[in-house]
Amino acid sequence: MLTQTLTRPFTALDRFGSWGADLPLRLFLAWEFFESGLEKFNGANWFADLQGNFPFPFNLLPAGLNWQLSMWAELICPLLLVLGLGTRLASLVLMVVTVVAIAAVHWPAEWSSLAELARGYSISDQGYGNYKLPLIYLVALLPLLLKGAGRLSVDHWLKQR
Template identity: 35%
Template sequence: MQALIQTWQRVFAATQSLEGLAPLAIRLYLAPVFMQAGWNKFSAFSDTVAWFGNPEWGLGLPFPTLMVILAAGTELVGGLLLILGLFTRLISLPLMVTMLVAIFAVHWSNGWLAIADTSSWLANEQVMASAEKLERGRAILQEHGNYDWLTSSGNFVILNNGIEFGATYFVMLLALYFLGGGRYTSLDYFLSRKAS
């Protein structure tokens, strides 16, 4: 048992210099997600403002123009900062806020699942109702479209738009908040070494 513990300690010590790879992987995964979301908001700015502000068919948020600017700006600038590993902990906070707003204002009523999967133990009433829509959609496509071509890149699915992705991104950002940008893999690391 002592030999096993010593082997583990040697392996851990040898891989400690690679500990920056996990934050780097998280940063590089999240950066394009946020940059695309920010770009989408800015590229359809007036439509996004209308959706943010309208209480009947949108989110009904106050100051929708300001909210879109803040959300899209945070996502675009935040994505760039994540790529660089610069101010990682700092930018994680407003990005977490955007995820909380998305979770509670947009996705919460749809349950957990992002894609409707009636076989999931997380399937809610809305997901279960999607089974009929999925079958009808397949029938229409098979009758009037080139179904084999349409599904050659993947299955035909119903989007449920639940909190799954937002919650996952929030947890990843929370990890970055505590881990930082990463040893040897971020500008944060090199700036902190230079400062000390």
């Protein structure tokens, strides 16, 4: 009886959650990545300055190609997230973009201890890196990669057909 009394108020939330729990996550990530893609679309290529920091195999590609790959991934994949179309693939692509960004831009140039590395877990760079925000994006993309877009998505609609 006590269990039923405690769980009853959450029944509606459970029903809504089965349909749209992932939607705020998809919209948040889509906004963040699309904004970054637009910045690249309207800006100048600065990848040549840090091409040497890119991990393999991106360090073998020309900076201009990396710029185009990153920009288009950050413009197209967010649209796919909003629609819930190819959500797992879009999430994977954005995770790769994020890992490359962490390695090339956000990871500290030098660190000699875990305590020093932990100082880079911040939003602003104080000389120790600033990988907190991209790490949050990686963690937020993980459920979409593992579970997909959920029921309120084109993916779900296509699967039903």
